[in-house]
Amino acid sequence: MGGLLLSALLLLLLLDQAFPPPSAPRYSPIVLAADGSVLHAYLNPTQKWRMKTELSEITPALQQAIINKEDRYFRYHFGVNPVAIVQAAGRNIFRNGRTTGASTITMQVARLLEPKERTFGNKLLEMLRATQLEAHYSKAEILQLYLNLVPYGGNIEGVKSAALLYFQQPPDYLSLAQTVTLAIIPNQPRVLVLGKNNDRILAERNRWLRQFQRQHLFPDQDIADALNEPLDVQRHAAPTLAPHLARRLVSQFPSQAIIHSTLRRSPQAKAEDLTRNYVRRLHELGISQAAVLVVNNRTRAVEAYVGSADFQDAASSGQVDGVRAIRSPGSTLKPFLYALAVDRGIVTPKLKLPDVPTNFSGFRPENFDKSCDGEVTVERALTYSLNIPAVRVLADVGVPVFTDKLRLAGFKSVAKAAPRLGLSTILGGCGATLEELTGLYAALADGGEYSPLVLHEEFRAERKGQLIKVEALKAQPKTPSSNPSLFSPAAAFLITDILAQRTRPDLPMGYQNSRHLPKIAWKTGTSYGRRDAWSIGYNQDYTIGVWVGNFSGQGSPALTGADVASPLLFDLFNTLAYNSPNNWAVPPATLDFRLVCAETGLVPGEHCPNQLIDYYLPGTSTARRCEHQKEALVSADGTICYCRACVPAVGFKRQLFLNPLPEVLAFRESQGLPSSRLPPHNPACRLVRNTDGGAGAALAITSPLDHAEYVLDRHDKQQMLLSCAAGSEVRQVYWYVNDRFLRAALATERVFFRPPSGAVKISCADDHGRNVDIQLQVQEL
Known part of the structure; x- marks a missing residue:
């Protein structure tokens, strides 16, 4: 009997193996919100x-x-x-x-x-x-x-x-x-x-x-x-919120019937409505699209994801996902460059940077409004989004250092193009997505600590027969030990403090005295040709990124971050985070205060009567002393100056002269702004005129460009401009072409000449014995 039962059991097992249970049915993929409600649903493969x-x-x-x-x-x-x-x-x-x-x-x-x-x-x-x-x-x-x-x-x-x-x-x-x-x-x-x-x-x-x-x-x-209970019911359309993210997640998890996203239903619906209605008002300006990303700073969970203004708008390519589209970031990367410069002791908020036309090895950036201020503080350079100071700081920090940090922050296009990127990177000369930029600003809101954005819950699957039971793990606060730190909390605080200022040109019209202005730090950006407008802001709880433009890449005269992106950013904050606690960042213990010269932002020197308070990082920030004024020994009538070797016993006086950088002095003189130079050195002095120990700034040729190639028309009388930037102590310079003397000129004088063809060496020497050479190539056609 027992053998018969065993045989029957073996037969059943064989039949079970030969004819396994039917496969689990093919379900309609659905994407859920964080609360479990259905955001988006698709027909299954059998429709x-x-x-x-x-x-x-x-x-x-x-x-x-x-x-x-x-x-x-x-x-x-x-x-x-x-x-x-x-x-x-x-x-x-x-x-x-x-x-x-x-x-x-x-x-x-x-x-x-x-x-x-x-x-x-x-x-x-x-x-x-x-x-x-x-x-x-x-x-x-x-x-x-x-x-x-x-x-x-x-x-x-x-x-x-x-x-x-x-x-x-x-x-x-x-x-x-x-x-x-x-x-x-x-x-x-x-x-x-x-x-x-x-x-x-x-x-x-x-x-x-x-x-x-x-x-x-x-x-x-x-x-x-x-x-x-009455029965008044009819068939409704399937849920279609967050269509771009839903399509993305279904493509990423093709075998999952239920995908748990991190989105919150109410913020998602409000963000979609705000974006759609806002873009409708921009159509007459030639602007057809926008994208929005809302991130919870504590968990890095994405709570709203708007890939376009209208997914169904085929005429404006509404199915393109603007959150992942690679665009030029404009000026949106500048805060992170300044944060790195703070950590390297290069800048502090009150430090003044030259803002003058500058040639960076052939690259000559311009500010957005084509003007220059001469010198600006770091905080003004950032709030006014000035290009020339930013390029100068990037040259000091180093492009590889900057791009390496972006690579750590998940910038895929930057990582691929890093060997080819140069100083234009900081002005939008690289590719970035709204997702990457918003994640980077979330790190700024979190003391410099980067963590990837979370779009969906992680899945744990346990197979049982033909069915799969899936358990979604709720998004947990990130673990600090596993995340890279892009910059210090001190640098993050200083940049946040600057970006939270309200006196700035990119504050949208109508918000200057508005009670609806949210308490946020934000930065705008506009790409070359006005093709992309960005505005990304954050408070302690949320980071919101906004891109506005056209997926076709077509520009618009009205397309700037301040004019068309920031209004939507502020509306989103007022709608989605209106009840957020008004807490704000506090200075970390690693920051301290010190007095700096109001003229330069450096540690006060002997002649710095005007001083103000500035933040700095003890042991890191530059301790260079200010020398914005230079004391000189001059004759009683102020016509000549003396070095210590030729100063007379009587008949002289001590006088302070401004001592700006040569390029700043040259700019001020070219603009007709107040400036002063030291009088000529005592002609009777028999010693080398640089016996003052070489004080003063270096000499630099500002035109023509070093290692540049010039093409001239042989039938035209074209001439080349010679100009230089020299310290305030320089009165006269001497120009040489291919080691042959051309002529003497005042330090501020513009000299024109016709260069020979081929390789040309241009030399400039000043009346203090300094010399500088450049090389260029001239071709006549």
């Missing part, structure tokens, strides 16, 4: 709405209604109910009552998984499959499969699809009346069509509610409330 109902969504009321209606002994049989089969056979043979098939819920699952013509042979196969399913899956999983496969008319299958498309709620949010409504339709999906046969469905629903009342399945009060 059906079959959204997977999770076990947690099967409420006790739904279980009781389905089981009592379809298979009262579901929890006790092994796939087949022998008593029901005998009763059904008797009714069918003797025509006593309604003809039935005695199908259990498990048998119905077997039929739904493998639809076949209803015959006696196929009914036996259903019974065998039902027994097999019971051996492989738990009762809860079988009920889940049933609720995911039951038909609701048309291309709607599964209780979750029906709940969302008809009641716009997930199954676990339905009332008892709605739950019973969905329980009765699968038996007659072609007759009981929601939205079309509501009266008939209402009557059938109430009949079953009264039957459940007689069975004491639900409390009497709940039944009474359900009987009084």
Whole structure:
């Protein structure tokens, strides 16, 4: 007997291996919000709405209604109910009552998984499959499969699809009346069509509610409330929020039926509406698109993701994902350059930088408004987004150092192009996405600590037979130890303090005295040709990035960060983060105060009467002393100056002269601004005129450009300009061409000459013995 049982068991196992259970159904991919609500849903590969109902969504009321209606002994049989089969056979043979098939819920699952013509042979196969399913899956999983496969008319299958498309709620949010409504339709999906046969469905629903009342399945009060609930329902469109992110995640996880995103439903809906309505107002300006990203600074979870103003707008390429589009970042990278310069001791907020036309080895940047200020503080250079000071700071920091930090922050285009990038990088001469930039600003809001943005919950999958149970892990606050630090908390605080200033040109019109101005730090950017407008801002809780432009790359005269991107940024902050605590960054303990010269921002020297307070990093920030004024020994009438070797015993005086950088002095003189130079050195002095120890700034040729190639028309009388930048002590310079003397000139004089063809060496010497050479190539055509 035992051998017979063993043989039978082995036979069943072999049959199970030879004929495995049917594969799990192919579900409609759905993307959920952080709270579990459905943001976006897609048809499954067979063009059906079959959204997977999770076990947690099967409420006790739904279980009781389905089981009592379809298979009262579901929890006790092994796939087949022998008593029901005998009763059904008797009714069918003797025509006593309604003809039935005695199908259990498990048998119905077997039929739904493998639809076949209803015959006696196929009914036996259903019974065998039902027994097999019971051996492989738990009762809860079988009920889940049933609720995911039951038909609701048309291309709607599964209780979750029906709940969302008809009641716009997930199954676990339905009332008892709605739950019973969905329980009765699968038996007659072609007759009981929601939205079309509501009266008939209402009557059938109430009949079953009264039957459940007689069975004491639900409390009497709940039944009474359900009987009084009207049935006014129609079919709705599937949820379509966050279409760009939904498509991205479904493509990233093609095998997942349910994808848990980090988005929050309300902020997402508000961000989409704000963006769509805002861009509509920009159409007349030739601007058709915008993209928005909202990030929680504490978890780096993306809470709103708007890839375009309107996904359905084919004329404006609405299906392009602006969050991931590679664009020129304009000036949006400048805060991070200054943060690196702070950490390297190169700058402090009050330090003054030259803002004059400058040639950086052939690269001559210009400010946005084509003007220069001579000298500006670091904080003004950043708030006014000046280009020339930024390029100068990048030259000091080093392009490789800067691009390496961007690579650490996930800038993929920069990482690929790093060997080819130069000083123009800081002005938008590289590629970046809104996602990369927003993540970088979130690091600035978090003390310089970078962490990748989180778009979806991580998945843990455990395979059981043909089914996969997926558990979503909630986004947790980042772990600081695992994240790279891009710059120090001190540098992050200083840059944030600067970017939070309100007195700046990129404050949108109408916000100067508005009570709706949010407490944020922000930076704007505009790409070359006015093709991209950026505005990215943050407070302690959120970082919001905004891009405005055209996906075609077409520019617009109105397309600037301040004019078209910042208004949307401020509206988003006022709408999405209006109740955020008004906390603000506090200075870290590594920062301290010191007095600096108001003229230069350096540690005060001997002649610095005007001083102010500035932040600095002890042991890191430059301790160079200010020499903006230079004391000189001059004759009583001020016509000549003396060195210490030729100063007379009497008849001289000590006088202070401004001592700016040569390029700043040359700029001031070219603009007709007040400036002064030392009088000529005592002609009777027999010593070398640089006996003062070489004080003064170096000599530099500003025109022509070093290592440049010039093409001249041989039939034209074109001439080349010679100009230099020299210290205030220089009165006269001497020009040489190919080591042959050309002429003497005043230090500020512009000299013109016709150069020879070929390689040309230009030399300039000043009256203090300094000399500088450049090389260039001249071609005549």
